[in-house]
Amino acid sequence: MDLNTVLDVCDARRHELWRSGDAWLGGGTDLLSTPQPQLRRLVDLSRMGWEPIQVLPDGSVEIAATCTIAQLYRFGRTLDAEAAPLFEQCCRAFLASFKIWNMATVGGNLCTALPAGPMISLTAALDGMCLLQGQDGSVRRVKSADFVTGAGRRDLSEGELLRSVTLPAHSLRCRTAFRQVSLHGLGRSGALVIGTLDPWNGALFFTITAATRRPFRFRFALPPGPAELRRAIATTVGEPDWFDDIHGLPEWRRHMVFRLAEQILQELTEDGAP
Template sequence: MDLNTVRAVIPASAAGRWRAGDAWLAGGTYLFSEPQQHLHRLLDLTGEGWPALTVTPRGLEIAATCTISELAAIVPVPHQMIPGELVRQCCAAFLASFKIWNVATVGGNLCTALPAGPMISLGAALDGTCLLRTPAGDSRELPVTEFVTGAGTTALVPGEFLRSMTLPAPALRCRTAFRKGSLFPLGRSAALLIGRTDAVDGSFVLTVTASTVRPVQFRFDAVPPPGTLRQAVADGIPAEVYVDDVHGLPAWRRHLTLVFAEQIRTELAERSTP
């Protein structure tokens, strides 16, 4: 879509002082999908030259400008158990064509903060941390679970942009289980749950996304016994946190969440048994 109120597209490094009417531009799949009458300048982050994927002692750093196709092509790295299967499952949850995969970015999916955003699911499930920066160079870090605050809302303040998301090394070595449900085979995610168990200490984490307006996590010292996880999820997600839209009613999303949670618990319990 043409944005007829935008008067300039400039490199982010030349943005200078942030102004009302500015927006950061990466893939632009959301920005150009509907009218943006309030925007007058787009500050292009794609020319900053950030490496898409960087392995560091902390884990895997994913640039905000990393495209979905670049992330989906990830390969195992020596001394790191990069969860390639989980990455590909989350990328496939877009249900988008290769054209979108080659343009849409990890950062854009996080910042749009749609409940069904699979990069939110990936980052939250693996205890990802968002690095936020201002044009002046100031920075701060937030867990993905705190970065996304609601349906379409984030912790970004005016002038801030997402520089990268880092997935910590310990989480990358965990066993994972993935479940996704929607109204139609090629429909938007109505519930997307990811569980993981730590191969070292046996701890268990379940992350609920898509059925809820923001990521919700449940942590246990070990894979919980039957019934315990279901009760924790039933009690731990208030009714108002479930999404209510044309892609699924809250009661149905809650049902899917409870079913998937138990399936994940069972799968990881079996895989953790010697």
């Protein structure tokens, strides 16, 4: 889509004063998909030269905000970690063509903050930490599960930039289970639930996205029973928290989350699991 109110596109490597009407430009797949009448200038991040993905000395994985979905998918297929399958599963949860995969970025998916954003699901489930950089050069860190605060809302100040997301090594060693459902075979996610089982202490985590306006993450020191799991979800996720749009009614989303969570519970606590 033509953004006919944009008057200038500038290189993010040049330090310029942030002003009203500016927006960061990464892959641009969402930015250029809908009218943006408030925009006057795009600040292009494509020449920043950030390494898309780095494995750090402690075994954690740092994903640059400009890393594309295609790059993340390829990395996940070569990653020697218990949680590696989750990368491919979340990439394939996109309602997107290969052309989008090669342009859309991890940071863009997080900052768009759509409930069905699968990069939100991936990074929240693996206890990701977002690195945010302000216009004055200051930095702060926010957990990925807390970065998205609602449908289309995220914890970003004016002009603040999402620089990267780091997935800790201990999360990558977790056993995972993935469940996703849509109203149609190739439809947008109506509910997406991820379970992770800590091999060291047996703690079990459930992360709920797509069905809710923001991510919800549950920790159980010991695997719960089905009734306890349902009760924890029902008492934490309030009625206003269930998302409502053409891709699914709140009642259906709630029902599917209960069902998918119970399937994950069974998968991760079957005989032979830690």
